Structure formats: structure tokens, C-alpha cells
Amino acid sequence: MPDGVRARGVVGHSIVPVTVTDSTDLTARRAVREKTRVAPDYARSWLLLSAMRADAFDDAQLSRADQILLDCEDAIDDSLKDEARTRVIEWLHGGGTGWVRINDRTSPAWADDVAQLRDVEGLAGVMLAKTESADDVIDTAQRLGGEVPVIPLVESALGIEEAVNIARARGTFRLAFGSGDYRRDTGAANEPIAMAYPRTRLVLASRIGGLPGPVDGPTVGSAHALLREQSADAVALGMTGKLCLDLEQPAVINECFSPSPSDVAWAVDFLAEFEAAGGVIRDGSDKPRLARAQVIRSRAELFNINPS
Numbered sequence: 001m002p003d004g005v006r007a008r009g010v011v012g013h014s015i016v017p018v019t020v021t022d023s024t025d026l027t028a029r030r031a032v033r034e035k036t037r038v039a040p041d042y043a044r045s046w047l048l049l050s051a052m053r054a055d056a057f058d059d060a061q062l063s064r065a066d067q068i069l070l071d072c073e074d075a076i077d078d079s080l081k082d083e084a085r086t087r088v089i090e091w092l093h094g095g096g097t098g099w100v101r102i103n104d105r106t107s108p109a110w111a112d113d114v115a116q117l118r119d120v121e122g123l124a125g126v127m128l129a130k131t132e133s134a135d136d137v138i139d140t141a142q143r144l145g146g147e148v149p150v151i152p153l154v155e156s157a158l159g160i161e162e163a164v165n166i167a168r169a170r171g172t173f174r175l176a177f178g179s180g181d182y183r184r185d186t187g188a189a190n191e192p193i194a195m196a197y198p199r200t201r202l203v204l205a206s207r208i209g210g211l212p213g214p215v216d217g218p219t220v221g222s223a224h225a226l227l228r229e230q231s232a233d234a235v236a237l238g239m240t241g242k243l244c245l246d247l248e249q250p251a252v253i254n255e256c257f258s259p260s261p262s263d264v265a266w267a268v269d270f271l272a273e274f275e276a277a278g279g280v281i282r283d284g285s286d287k288p289r290l291a292r293a294q295v296i297r298s299r300a301e302l303f304n305i306n307p308s
Contacts, residue, residue: 027095029062034097038066040124040149040174041212042302044241044257045250048101048218050075051084057091061098065250068098069243072113073129081109085116092122099123101153104130105139114143125149125173130181132159134169141171149173151215155181160198167209175202175209176243179217192233203238213240220245224252231256258303259296265307267296 038044047065049056051072060068070091076084081103088100100123102113107129117123128140131152141150150171154160155178167175177199179190188194202214216234219227219242231242231253242253259267270293274286281287300307 026058030058030095030097033062038302040067040099042240042299043067043215045253046099046176046215046241046243047247047250048075048243048245051088051100052076052080054087054091057096057098059247061096063247063250064254065244065247066241066254067124069101069127070098071101072109073101073103073107078109082112085109085113089116089120092120095122097122097124099125099127099151101127101129102140104128105136106130110140111143114140118144118148123148125151127151127153127176129153130155130159130178131166132156133162134165137166137169137171146171151176153178154198154202156185157182160201163201163205164208167205167211172209172211174212174215174241175206176215177202177217177239180220182217195233196237199234199237199239207238213238215239215241215243218243218245219249222246222248224248227252228256254303258305259299261305261307263296264300264305267293267300268307271297 043066045065045067047060047063047068048071049060049068051070052075057070070088072081072084072088092098100113100117102117103109105128113126117126125148126140126144128136128150131137131154137150137152141148144150151174152159152166152169152172153176154163154166159166160182163175166172179195179198182188182198183190183194199214199216206212206214216231216239219230221227227249234242235257240257242257244250244253270289274290274293281290299305
């Protein structure tokens with residue numbers, strides 16, 4: 001298991017969409033998909049979908065996305081908040097399963113979000129928008145009953161500077177980066193060098209807080225080359241997942257955030273040689289290589305990556 005990862009539940013091993021016959025009813029299709037779903041600790045692709053698009057909820061749940069996230073916040077006009085929330089709750093009550101992005105704690109809609117989502121069957125957890133303090137997370141978790149995992153979405157300069165406290169807050173499950181609002185707040189460009197600092201802060205805060213690696217912000221646009229480029233930047237800094245905005249992005253993100261077959265082959269060979277030598281550390285360079293090989297092997301097992 002990678003350093004700093006806390007296991008919560010069964011980890012699915014599928015990285016391909018579930019294929020079923022047209023005669024299979026929705027309940028059975030959902031059950032098959034949930035049985036093979038990658039657990040949120042390790043989830044690479046987080047599909048963000050407007051809560052007003054109830055007609056697409058089922059397609060999202062059955063898609064390649066490791067986890068789905070129904071958005072009651074940024075994509076919803078204030079006049080439609082109640083309707084959007086109702087659509088999500090009705091879908092969850094009807095057998096759907098997923099995460100919900102709720103409004104920030106300073107928003108008038110936050111209190112209704114946590115009150116009405118509490119104890120709703122099928123709610124996997126919530127993503128809390130515009131998190132800027134540990135209290136934001138603690139209050140949200142308490143209002144939801146204390147058992148619902150909370151992913152703080154860090155989207156501002158203040159949130160980035162408070163990242164360690166947020167990571168250590170009771171109820172925090174994993175951190176996520178709201179890159180678009182961060183750029184709006186700071187004036188930073190959408191360039192790797194400008195995004196390196198906030199991404200690194202979230203990676204370090206996650207490690208300090210004993211959390212899984214953080215989830216990167218989304219790539220806007222349909223160009224797979226840009227998606228791969230931005231995913232590679234996030235992976236290089238230690239992030240382990242990414243928000244996505246359409247049904248075509250999860251497959252690319254899942255590939256980018258999984259170890260390559262060549263990396264897995266290296267890890268398998270290194271660990272075999274290390275174990276054959278009696279597991280003895282020969283010099284200082286062995287320790288970081290050993291740690292990297294163990295992480296790669298662990299993730300390869302999670303995602304069924306065959307080095308051959």
C-alpha cells in the first residue's frame with residue numbers, strides 16, 4: 001500500500017467499462033459496476049456532472065470513471081439549488097450511488113445541503129467547495145452525522161496556505177484542487193510552473209495528514225494531448241487523481257494516473273533482485289528506489305496492470 005494511504009473498503013480492480021447485455025436491468029448493471037469500482041482512496045478519475053443533468057446520472061455511474069461527483073455548487077444557479085439537490089437525492093434514493101459536490105460553508109445553500117443529504121442511502125461522500133479552514137470540514141462532517149467522508153476542495157490562496165490544517169481536520173478524506181478558482185483568486189496562469197506550488201502544497205499536506213494523494217483540478221477542453229500533458233504534470237508532483245468534465249476523459253486520466261507497463265516491469269525486477277539479495281540495503285540510493293518500486297507494484301495490483 002502506498003505511503004500515507006488509509007484503506008477504506010474494498011478496492012475494485014477494473015479499469016475498463018462494464019459490458020452487459022441490453023436485457024440486463026439497471027439495478028443489475030449498477031451492482032456489477034459498483035462491485036468493480038476503484039475505491040475513492042485510490043480513484044484516479046472523478047467525473048463531475050451538473051446536478052441538473054439527471055438524465056445522465058446513470059450513464060455517469062456506469063462509465064469508465066472511477067468515481068462520479070454530482071455538482072450542486074458551481075454549475076448550478078442560485079435559483080436552481082433546491083431543484084438540483086432534489087434531483088440528486090431522488091436519484092440516490094432510487095438506487096444510484098455517488099459523491100456530491102456541495103456548496104461552501106459561507107453559502108446560504110450549505111445548511112440545506114448537509115441537512116437534506118444526511119442519512120441518504122447511496123451517498124458515498126461529499127466534496128466541500130471553497131474550503132479555507134479546518135472548521136469548514138469539521139462542521140460539515142458533524143452536520144452530516146460524523147460518518148460521511150468529506151473531500152475539501154481547496155480553491156483559494158487562503159485554502160492553499162491552510163492546507164495542512166485542512167488535511168488534519170476530523171472528517172477529511174482526501175484533498176482536491178480547485179485550480180480554476182485558484183487562478184481566478186490569485187491571477188496565476190494556467191501553466192505548469194504557476195500550478196506547481198499549490199499542487200505541491202496539497203501533496204505535502206496530504207502526506208502530513210496521512211491522506212491518500214490529492215485530486216487535481218480538471219482540464220477544460222476535449223484535446224487529449226492537453227489532458228495527457230496536464231495529467232503528467234500532476235503525476236510528477238505526486239497527485240494521484242484528477243477531476244474530469246466529460247465521459248471521454250476518464251479513460252485517458254485512468255491511463256495517465258496508473259503506472260506504465262514498463263514502470264511495473266522495472267519495479268517487479270527491482271523487487272525480485274532486492275529480495276533475492278536478502279532484502280539488504282546496499283547504499284542510500286536503494287531506499288528511495290525501494291519505496292518507489294513498492295508504490296508502483298501496489299498500484300499495479302490495484303489497477304490490474306500486467307508488465308508484459
